[in-house]
Amino acid sequence: MTGFVIVGAGQAGASLAAKMRALGYGGPVTLIGEEPTPPYQRPPLSKGYLLREMDLGRLYLRAASFWKENEINLKLAAPVTSIDRSTKTVRVGDESIPYDKLALTTGSRPRQIPSTAGGSLKGVYTIRTLADADAMATEFQFGRKLLIVGGGYLGLEAAAVGVKLGLELTLIEMAPRILQRVAAPPTSDYFRKLHSNHGVKILENMALNRLTGRGQVSGAVLSNGMNLPVDFVIVAIGVTPQAGLAEEAGLEIENGIRTDGQGRTSDPSIWSAGECASFPYDGRRIRLESVGNAIDHAELVAGNMLGASESYKAKPWFWSDQYDTKLQIAGLNTGYDHIVERRVDDERSRSIWYYKAGQLLALDAINDPRAYMVGKRIIEAGETIAPEHVLDSSKDIKALFSEATKILQPSAV
Template sequence: MKRVIVVGAGQAGASCVARLRSKGFDGQITLIGEEPVPPYQRPPLSKAYLLGEMARDRLYLRPESFYAEQNITLKLGTAVTAIDAMAQTLTLADEVLNYDDLVLTTGSTPRRLPAAIGGDLDGVMVVRGLNDVDAMAPRFTKGARVLIVGGGYIGLEAAAVAAKLGLNVTLVEMADRILQRVAAPETSAFFRHLHSAHGVDLREGVGLDHLTGDGGRVTGAVLGDGSTVAVDFVLVGVGIMPNTNLADAAGLRLENGIATDAQGRTSDPHIWAAGDCASFPWKGQQLRLESVGNAIDQAECVADNILGHARAYDAKPWFWSDQYDVKLQIAGLNTGYDHIVTRSGDTGVVSHWYYAGDQLLAIDAMNDPRAYMVGKRLIEMGKSPAPEAVRNTDTDLKELLKA
């Protein structure tokens, strides 16, 4: 009987094992996760769950009973210590498992502040797992002072939750503007205004020099411009790193994560990878996407290929972010854009369309699901409407799909 082991019980791992069973795989399936809880959604952690609007069991992707019903062995609270690619075995704390196919969905780890600048002080926290959010939730009390380091989506979402709960929020971003790495100046400006209107003290072009503490607990911060901020706790949102240690030790090729071919297979023919930890060929590079959509689609593609379908992964990048009463929806990748077309609507809805010459690359839509859906379909179809038509609010967006 064929044995498939999936290491990493997040969105990608859960999607892979479910797909294998739904497509008729009748061999042994084992899903291994380091956390002691079944696979769960991460996006609501720092939003609905932290706000108390979502119960823990609603985070779970599937009821725990699903895995037993599908004859999937779930090993939770379990770390894999080594992979022996030659022997096709995994070493756990107390046993060795054999596999025919191994899937690495090991995810990513948040970057932390160095201890040399106070990163090891009590009250300096990251937002990634259920334990992280459970630990920080009691600190989210009205009037508490929080410093958020990093003006990407993680930092901005945390700032929105904190401001809604009545905390005093200071956010620092070392780059010239928030979202500089991922979005156009127009989108940055939209969210700068949004956060400022909700009382966030947003400081761009200002880095963190070091944190100060008393009795091992963080109490303040000295910023790069010499100013100081008194704080009760600090949230760090300065990016993530793919978890590649196991793959590296097993001798797999790494390139911007665990490098795979178009089908999701690593440099070892019996080992596959998907999700945040994995990169795949895309327009001459090894692209790695950090998104729920990618985790699901890539993992399902790997499951299909374990079953022999030889299907190339066709990435359709899409992302979202919820901040206050604004839903940002993003389709495509804006790498290489040279100009922005803005389409404004009633009641504050707006979308920014990224073009490289005449080619539409991506769209950021704020509270504009129609623009998002049309833009996403246009990008997937390889169509690029004239910028003038996009900008003109008299244009029926759906007509652009027919052109």
């Protein structure tokens, strides 16, 4: 019996393998990872792990014994170099591994600064793998100068770590404001102020011209001509799906590995899940970069590989921890035409509600878990709540929750 092969041993791959066993599949399962480390959490790499508040053991998604006890063949430090669809095999070094069905959970890779602009100098890092975090750990020493390129959530999380460890920190963002791609101005304003109050120098509308140094990075030339001295650099300018293996095998590619609503690629024997895969959502095609999607999508695909026929109904949610501030996001704000900002008595807490044609699309909840709970429930039910109800400060969150409950009762019956 040939069994199932999963390429990519991150959150999605590990979730898919575990779900197959939970669903009762007793055949061979092989989980192949290119890193030498068993499946682990990535989000803490830019937060708790960098701060040395979380050790390696707590990063692992499963105890070492799990893979053996569940008879999952975990192959590590084993990059897959090709897929042969005609013989239904994947190539790892000199070994050909056969499959009945194949799942691609290859994740994404960080965008890099070109070597012609200094990206290959020592002291220039991305944060994607455990090896990345370990490599830069010794750089975080009191008083050193850190430049972060990119004002998205990853860059801001790394900035918060740098501040806590006593670094002198500059963050540049080429867009007119930080978080412009993912959030409305009030969310950007909140986090700009938060970081500025902690001593981070934020330069918006500022691009990197090039990094300088002789072997080791020592400076950065910015788009306004400023020459900034630096000791090391973190590049956080987004990711791209790791779809090269699939593309070389002739699978359809569209913003990642193209799948149908059940996770099947253009080859009926090959499936894909997690942030390398794009799928239908609300009349369009999307790809989600989140832990929640990696788990939910992979578990659904596991069931479908075993014979189910369920379509993926994504429930997007995200989070970010910066200093003592927690941001929780529900839904996708793409295409919003109106926002409502709800303030509470605590100046640290607020929520931003995104609407399109009166329909609630998404919610940013800053230190406001109750608003997040209410908004997430409404969004996932496909319902809405009037902006004026959200904006009415005379209504506490319990009143909003009551309103939401009234809205949702008919669909719950």
